[in-house]
Amino acid sequence: MxxxxxxxxxxxxxxxxxxxxxxxxxxxxxxxxxxxxxxxxxxxxxxxxxxxxxxxxxxxxxxxxxxxxxxxxxxxxxNQFVDEKKKVKFSKIPKLLPKFLSYQQIQNALSQVDRSSVLGLRDYAMIIFLYATGARISECLALRREDIEGEWLHIRHAKGEKERIVPIAFVAKTAVDAYMNELKKTKEYVWSNYKGEKLSRISAYKITQKYLGVSPHVLRHSYATALIAGGADLRVVQELLGHSSLLTTQIYTHIQKQDLKETLEVCHPMAKEHLWVE
Missing domain, CATH: 1.10.150 (DNA polymerase; domain 1)
Structure with a gap:
């Protein structure tokens, strides 16, 4: 090197x-x-x-x-290792809209979780936690008990080591508490496997695949999409997601554009072509 x-x-x-x-x-x-x-x-x-x-x-x-x-x-x-700055142009690729799930789809999946066991409580709590906080799966798996402070979640192991604090919905905190109360002994990390060891990324992927048919990251997209559809300011969503650039957050504005299109089709007379008289 x-x-x-x-x-x-x-x-x-x-x-x-x-x-x-x-x-x-x-x-x-x-x-x-x-x-x-x-x-x-x-x-x-x-x-x-x-x-x-x-x-x-x-x-x-x-x-x-x-x-x-x-x-x-x-x-x-x-650092003045070279006199001239080089930059290579990127290859153009089509922009893909982020995949997301609706609130109803997530609710339907949660209703299928058997919460009579500790692992069932874990799966239920993890899905709700990911959807309610928009946390990356790496941030989720690094969660410790002390990181949940009342109605707030302290994400200490964020991407680029940038810590942030986000609100956590009451229903998510309740689900996590119910799961942790059933654990036989206190663990360093909140999420663990059947052996009591820290849950792996692969295991987390299997959980969301089992109930939702998607990767854990789709729940992060679903969180952001729900906020934008609900009228949240783009910069607020940027802060909640921990994006360093607003450009990254702007991929979710497709929701706003879709809402505008649907509103036009319903409300504007020229959108109803069969009623138009020349």
């Missing part, structure tokens, strides 16, 4: 305080390119880069690697 790349990895680990997962992703992408290049990454030019990455047919994978390269170039320029 070149000196510049080592410095960049230290920067995003210590100064930027990115999550271990993000640091590993940057490291893997950049080391892979540098090894293929067989010389310091700082000497990379656009033509060589695209020749190296031409094997990636998936545009999302390609853009992730380009993002890593651009972040590295930006770091090198700001």
């Amino acid at each position: 070149s000196n510049e790349l080592e410095a960049f990895i230290e920067y995003i680990s210590v100064i930027k305080a990115l999550s271990r997962k993000s640091v590993d992703a940057y490291t893997c992408d950049l080391k892979q390119i540098e090894l293929a290049l067989n010389k310091p990454l700082i000497s990379l030019d656009s033509k060589t880069l695209f020749n190296l990455l031409s094997e990636y047919k998936n545009k999302r994978t390609l853009n992730r690697k380009l993002s890593s390269v651009n972040a590295f170039f930006d770091f090198c320029y700001k």
